[in-house]
Amino acid sequence: MNVRPSLTRAVLVCGLAMLLASTTAADPGTKGKAPNTAKRPKAAVKAARQDKLPVFNPEREAAALKFVEMHHPELVDLLNGLKQNHPKQYEAAVRELFQTSERLASVHEKNAERHAIELELWKLKSRTQLAAARASMSGDPAFKEELRQAVQKQIDLKIELMELERQQLIERSDKLARDIDQAVLERDQQTERQVELLMHGIERPKKQTKPQADGKVAKNIEE
Numbered sequence: 001m002n003v004r005p006s007l008t009r010a011v012l013v014c015g016l017a018m019l020l021a022s023t024t025a026a027d028p029g030t031k032g033k034a035p036n037t038a039k040r041p042k043a044a045v046k047a048a049r050q051d052k053l054p055v056f057n058p059e060r061e062a063a064a065l066k067f068v069e070m071h072h073p074e075l076v077d078l079l080n081g082l083k084q085n086h087p088k089q090y091e092a093a094v095r096e097l098f099q100t101s102e103r104l105a106s107v108h109e110k111n112a113e114r115h116a117i118e119l120e121l122w123k124l125k126s127r128t129q130l131a132a133a134r135a136s137m138s139g140d141p142a143f144k145e146e147l148r149q150a151v152q153k154q155i156d157l158k159i160e161l162m163e164l165e166r167q168q169l170i171e172r173s174d175k176l177a178r179d180i181d182q183a184v185l186e187r188d189q190q191t192e193r194q195v196e197l198l199m200h201g202i203e204r205p206k207k208q209t210k211p212q213a214d215g216k217v218a219k220n221i222e223e
Helices: 005-021 042-051 058-071 074-085 087-110 112-138 141-185 187-200 212-222
Strands: none
Touching: 058 074, 058 087, 058 112, 074 087, 074 112, 087 112, 112 141, 141 187
8 A cells, every 4th residue: 555755754754753762771682770760751761861872973973874774774765854854853863873883783792693683673673663653644454464563573583582692591501510510629729729829929027137246246255
């Protein structure tokens, strides 16, 4: 079903607004608890989130756009439209995208497999927001089905990410078990080695010698 251009633009803007409204703390892989914002006004929450984003500048804008072109080209037209018609929203989107690209780059350095899942999850998240906007604004059942499939895929990726985390925990637990066994076997040797190191590390007090003059006085007394 074709959507009118005006409706398409509205859907895209609405979709991006929904995407920007999602907090970073809700992303899988972000450690720590999300801040308690239940009693804070929405404007205050949004302002606090924006303050934590990197400052907008041409270098970060170029990096964010390159990231989008490589991994989510569907957003390019939307960003171009925002830049012309809604500069402030455009800057907010670029700052958010730059932060996301930096976070994913950091994940890639530590774990390429986790990076692949999180990158796909991020792309699917934005598509889900756009699908939600289409379903809400057009009333077409096909868009609702598209949204349902996107949400289901998003849940599947989160499950896959949890499975990866569980496997990593199992591997770490196995390594700790081996380290414990090794430490038990070498307990006596390690004890003696550390005792020797501690003893050698302490300077022994030097023996005090009597001054030469005292020796001469003692010799004279004997004579």
